[in-house]
Amino acid sequence: MTPLIQLNGVTKTLKGQGAPRDILSGVDLTVHGGESVAILGRSGSGKSTLLSLIGLFDRPDGGQYLLGHRDITRLPERKAAALRSAEFGFVFQRFFLLKHLTAAQNVAMALVNGQGWLPRRKRRAKVMAALEQVGIAHLAKQRPPRMSGGEQQRVAIARALVREPRVLLADEPTGALDTETGRLVIGALHAATERGCGLILVTHDREHADRMGRVLQLDNGVLAPATERVGV
Amino acid sequence: MIRLSGRFRSSLIIGGQGIRARKLRTFLSMVSLFLGVMAVVVVQAGASIAERALLSESELREGKDGTVQMYVASHAKAVPVTLETLRGRSDAVATFGTQAIIGEPGVTPVNPGGASFDGPGGYSPYVTCDESGCHNVDAPTAGQPPGKAIELQLTALTGDVRKIRPYRLESGRWLDFSSAPSLSPGIVINREAAKGFARHRVPAEMRIDGAVANSTPRIIGVVDDGGFQPAAYVRADELLTWLPETALVSGRGQGVQVLMAPSATGLEQTLRARLLAAGMPAGQVNTNRVDAREHAKTQLAIMRWIFLGMASLVLLIGVAGILNVGLATVGERIEEFALRRAVGTPRSLLAGIVLAETLLTGLFTAAAAIGVGAAGLHLVSTLVGDREPFLQNVEFPWQAGVAGVIAGLVAGLLGGLIPALRAARIPIATVMRA
Ligand SMILES: Nc1ncnc2c1ncn2[C@@H]1O[C@H](COP(=O)(O)OP(=O)(O)OP(=O)(O)O)[C@@H](O)[C@H]1O
Ligand SMILES: [Mg+2]
Numbered sequence: 001m002t003p004l005i006q007l008n009g010v011t012k013t014l015k016g017q018g019a020p021r022d023i024l025s026g027v028d029l030t031v032h033g034g035e036s037v038a039i040l041g042r043s044g045s046g047k048s049t050l051l052s053l054i055g056l057f058d059r060p061d062g063g064q065y066l067l068g069h070r071d072i073t074r075l076p077e078r079k080a081a082a083l084r085s086a087e088f089g090f091v092f093q094r095f096f097l098l099k100h101l102t103a104a105q106n107v108a109m110a111l112v113n114g115q116g117w118l119p120r121r122k123r124r125a126k127v128m129a130a131l132e133q134v135g136i137a138h139l140a141k142q143r144p145p146r147m148s149g150g151e152q153q154r155v156a157i158a159r160a161l162v163r164e165p166r167v168l169l170a171d172e173p174t175g176a177l178d179t180e181t182g183r184l185v186i187g188a189l190h191a192a193t194e195r196g197c198g199l200i201l202v203t204h205d206r207e208h209a210d211r212m213g214r215v216l217q218l219d220n221g222v223l224a225p226a227t228e229r230v231g232v
Numbered sequence: 233m234i235r236l237s238g239r240f241r242s243s244l245i246i247g248g249q250g251i252r253a254r255k256l257r258t259f260l261s262m263v264s265l266f267l268g269v270m271a272v273v274v275v276q277a278g279a280s281i282a283e284r285a286l287l288s289e290s291e292l293r294e295g296k297d298g299t300v301q302m303y304v305a306s307h308a309k310a311v312p313v314t315l316e317t318l319r320g321r322s323d324a325v326a327t328f329g330t331q332a333i334i335g336e337p338g339v340t341p342v343n344p345g346g347a348s349f350d351g352p353g354g355y356s357p358y359v360t361c362d363e364s365g366c367h368n369v370d371a372p373t374a375g376q377p378p379g380k381a382i383e384l385q386l387t388a389l390t391g392d393v394r395k396i397r398p399y400r401l402e403s404g405r406w407l408d409f410s411s412a413p414s415l416s417p418g419i420v421i422n423r424e425a426a427k428g429f430a431r432h433r434v435p436a437e438m439r440i441d442g443a444v445a446n447s448t449p450r451i452i453g454v455v456d457d458g459g460f461q462p463a464a465y466v467r468a469d470e471l472l473t474w475l476p477e478t479a480l481v482s483g484r485g486q487g488v489q490v491l492m493a494p495s496a497t498g499l500e501q502t503l504r505a506r507l508l509a510a511g512m513p514a515g516q517v518n519t520n521r522v523d524a525r526e527h528a529k530t531q532l533a534i535m536r537w538i539f540l541g542m543a544s545l546v547l548l549i550g551v552a553g554i555l556n557v558g559l560a561t562v563g564e565r566i567e568e569f570a571l572r573r574a575v576g577t578p579r580s581l582l583a584g585i586v587l588a589e590t591l592l593t594g595l596f597t598a599a600a601a602i603g604v605g606a607a608g609l610h611l612v613s614t615l616v617g618d619r620e621p622f623l624q625n626v627e628f629p630w631q632a633g634v635a636g637v638i639a640g641l642v643a644g645l646l647g648g649l650i651p652a653l654r655a656a657r658i659p660i661a662t663v664m665r666a
Contacts (some may be wrong), residue, residue: 098568100253105249110576113575113581117237117242159575
């Protein structure tokens, strides 16, 4: 079976104010459809950087990145935008909802992005289905400032799911939530893998990580299976 | 096609959401632009109105540019020689002017001397000119009791003068020079004369000094000839059936004027030669080429550019305002734009949306400025229109509308370009590191 995503020896160097730093120095990763992967790592180890390469926010400096059979290591921005729209869904630590739009409009944002066009009725149906999936269809007309953190994050997940992506990328989605709400959100993400979606979850929380199919650790710019959980 | 329309519709929705979320800001941008666009509209409107008034008046009174006007002073041979020379030509028209009174016989007309009907101050052409110079003469109706009659300037034409002086037909029809001359002359009156006939009921009997008989004219049409005194036009051949040629150049006849289109080459020399051969003194044939119009146009253009330059400065201040607001807005929307890019919105579309928002602001401003300008013009026209005839019934010039729209778009473009480029350059990773 062809893997959904395959990274071979991916490297990335970031140049800040100081000298260039090798953040990723040869990352190998294979994710199949329906599989869920957790990535752990110290703060500053490069987890977000890795996710931004997988999500085509940025391109690797070296190595190879395959999406299905397609080599997308050096993809021009215009095609990358189209792939972000069609293949990837993102969830961030901060929910990044637009305050002036309702929950439904925030979800529809992923459909109104200049990549293809759905008439209003179809758009609405998809938005409601996505909100239904994360259990907050009743909040469709609510604006983010009047929602709880967990509700907001579930709106963000609905936004990530509304185009039925093949890969779901979540960067510390529970970082701003209490434990109970965090579990709810991880549950909503995990449910997506049951429909064949690949999930890559970056988290600091070992408990959430252990709900994934595989747990990896990013250390010194390389990805390796996580050591057995310690303590607790 | 589908992709394009999808992008276009997406940009409409996103742009609309952006404007709605920042109504006050959009409004303030419009305020900062408004004066500049308004200035451009006003300057352009003023210039267009002045130019139209100046040019159309000069065209109606003098003739189109390049027309050669030849004045032939009163002389017994002037009429027959001119008629003979112009026979069969359509590129030149001779006009013979005289005073005529229409109405009751033996009375002083309501407008002695052919003055305009509104208030005094019309000119009184009780002056006659001959070989020995010009003298005042008594009004022919002096001492007669006032009665129902209208005096007007009657001009006989040998051909269709409208090719040279484009009188605007207001109602009825213009003189038909192709049919056989009628015994009861058809006359076309100007607007001022029409006013007189509308106000005073006068019998249809026309008297001209020197005519063999009074005639019964038929008014067949009304034209705007740019004049403020009552006037009427008649076919020369119809007039000459009951007015001897000599009457046109003696007494109150005003001599002959020949109008030659620029295409009538050689005619000027031919006519002059024949008039001189007929015994006309050379000093009594004067020609003049119409070019006042070009002259006026150049002067107006210079004025217009000076004023437009000043208006552009005001506009520039507005652009700085819209730019300021635009940059601040992009700064606030960094996360939104990064997020939109993350969900697949192409950067060109984001830049387009920012630009479209300011362009729309510019267009709204232009619409407001044009609306205010048109309303203001209407107001001025109704308030002072009766004192300043050139402000009567003026329509808002389309040039001013175009100038306003262009000013709005240019300002939107200038003010939106930099914010748009900034918006397109926001890195997506912003959403991960925030
Ligand atoms: N634009 C940049 N230029 C230079 N260095 C950068 C840049 N962005 C991030 N870094 C550095 O790269 C390293 C990895 O950052 P990254 O955000 O991927 O870490 P992380 O593993 O996600 O950390 P955290 O768990 O705290 O979110 C950090 O040390 C950071 O300082
Ligand atoms: Mg991170």
